[in-house]
Amino acid sequence: MSVQGKICGLSDQISVDTAVNNGARFIGLVFYPPSPRNIDPNLASQLVSKIPTNVDKVGLFVDPEDALIKTVLESVKLDWIQLHGSESPDRVRHIRQKFDTRILKAIKISDQSDFEAAKNYENVADMLLFDAKAPKHMANALPGGNGLVFDWRIMQGLEFSIPWMLAGGLTAENVAEAVKISGAKFVDTSSGVEIEPGRKDPAAITAFLTALAVIDS
Numbered sequence: 623m624s625v626q627g628k629i630c631g632l633s634d635q636i637s638v639d640t641a642v643n644n645g646a647r648f649i650g651l652v653f654y655p656p657s658p659r660n661i662d663p664n665l666a667s668q669l670v671s672k673i674p675t676n677v678d679k680v681g682l683f684v685d686p687e688d689a690l691i692k693t694v695l696e697s698v699k700l701d702w703i704q705l706h707g708s709e710s711p712d713r714v715r716h717i718r719q720k721f722d723t724r725i726l727k728a729i730k731i732s733d734q735s736d737f738e739a740a741k742n743y744e745n746v747a748d749m750l751l752f753d754a755k756a757p758k759h760m761a762n763a764l765p766g767g768n769g770l771v772f773d774w775r776i777m778q779g780l781e782f783s784i785p786w787m788l789a790g791g792l793t794a795e796n797v798a799e800a801v802k803i804s805g806a807k808f809v810d811t812s813s814g815v816e817i818e819p820g821r822k823d824p825a826a827i828t829a830f831l832t833a834l835a836v837i838d839s
């Protein structure tokens with residue numbers, strides 16, 4: 623199977639269309655107000671209104687209340703809910719059952735011991751996402767989307783009972799190495815395809831997805 627790409631934090635039509643037209647498997651939409659990529663549910667609905675059914679729509683939330691998820695789902699039919707906060711396994715199970723939507727649960731990684739947490743989510747989520755944990759001293763760090771990598775070597779030899787996605791600081795320049803080292807079959811990028819936080823670069827989106835296609839060939 624080829625390496626599948628997610629482009630996250632999209633907030634303009636040109637970037638959404640560029641991602642779809644260059645083979646993105648997932649489109650990520652951020653519903654987390656402190657993020658520079660946060661978008662209104664009505665805009666989200668417009669942006670994804672014409673994307674083909676083979677491209678999954680992912681809504682990204684951080685420790686959301688049910689009400690926020692409900693409001694978003696009333697505007698845009700999501701294929702996945704990405705939970706990128708400190709949601710417990712029970713909270714994940716509740717959200718999955720209540721909203722009947724697949725769950726992508728983010729686990730923050732700085733060293734190998736952080737993968738232990740992943741085991742607690744394998745029975746409640748549909749896919750895991752491994753993102754770099756921001757260092758405590760990092761000013762203005764978000765729960766994710768910081769453009770930080772972790773040491774992909776620590777993934778070697780790890781096995782999970784559900785699919786997993788690699789994220790954190792991925793770019794067109796480093797994604798082939800990241801895939802080779804980690805063995806990732808799914809990858810996700812946000813900062814790495816931006817001109818500045820919250821402003822996607824269509825050329826960088828194209829370059830990232832082209833880099834994935836080259837890995838396959």
Ligand SMILES: O=C(O)c1ccccc1N[C@@H]1O[C@H](COP(=O)(O)O)[C@@H](O)[C@H]1O
Pocket residue numbers: 630631650652654657658659660682684706751753764765766767768769770789790791792810811812813814
């Ligand atoms: O993108 C954001 O603003 C964001 C906010 C809060 C949590 C996660 C966020 N983004 C996700 O973080 C990872 C890594 O992003 P990056 O490529 O390092 O910028 C990715 O899954 C984003 O979807």
